[in-house]
Amino acid sequence: MIKFVATTTASLALLLTALFTTTAAQAQDAAKLAQEKACMACHQIDKKVVGPSFKEIAARYAGQKDAEAKLAKKVREGGSGVWGQVPMPPNTTVTEKDALALVKWILAQK
Numbered sequence: 001m002i003k004f005v006a007t008t009t010a011s012l013a014l015l016l017t018a019l020f021t022t023t024a025a026q027a028q029d030a031a032k033l034a035q036e037k038a039c040m041a042c043h044q045i046d047k048k049v050v051g052p053s054f055k056e057i058a059a060r061y062a063g064q065k066d067a068e069a070k071l072a073k074k075v076r077e078g079g080s081g082v083w084g085q086v087p088m089p090p091n092t093t094v095t096e097k098d099a100l101a102l103v104k105w106i107l108a109q110k
């Protein structure tokens with residue numbers, strides 16, 4: 001019994017470590033992607049530049065479950081009128097998968 005508990009605790013710890021490492025790695029990838037795709041030329045994490053800050057975006061769409069798909073589409077196609085008159089140009093080099101990864105990362109900013 002004691003041995004069982006010890007093993008379970010150990011595997012749980014291992015599982016948790018694995019889980020945290022993946023999440024951290026994914027966040028890092030998305031941050032790098034945002035640099036590579038020049039999102040950071042107009043956006044910052046916590047301050048408005050040309051476009052809204054990623055924290056503002058996360059706050060605005062918190063709890064909206066269709067936000068991810070909607071925003072991923074907007075990232076690729078561009079658009080205006082949500083945050084002001086300045087348009088976001090289409091980001092044509094961003095794949096659908098990358099757009100979704102970026103949006104998930106943006107919406108996770110707090």
Ligand code: HEC
Pocket residue numbers: 034037038039040041042043050051052057071074075079080081082083084085086087088089091094102103106
């Ligand atoms: C040339 C400047 C520029 C670049 C480059 C840019 N954005 Fe934007 N972004 C904007 C502006 C301006 C807005 C506000 C548009 C509006 O009011 O509808 C915006 C809005 C957004 C929104 C919120 C959209 C909404 O409807 O609420 C997201 C998400 C976003 N950008 C992500 C990205 C990502 C990811 C990239 C990189 C692939 C990127 N942006 C590159 C200027 C830019």
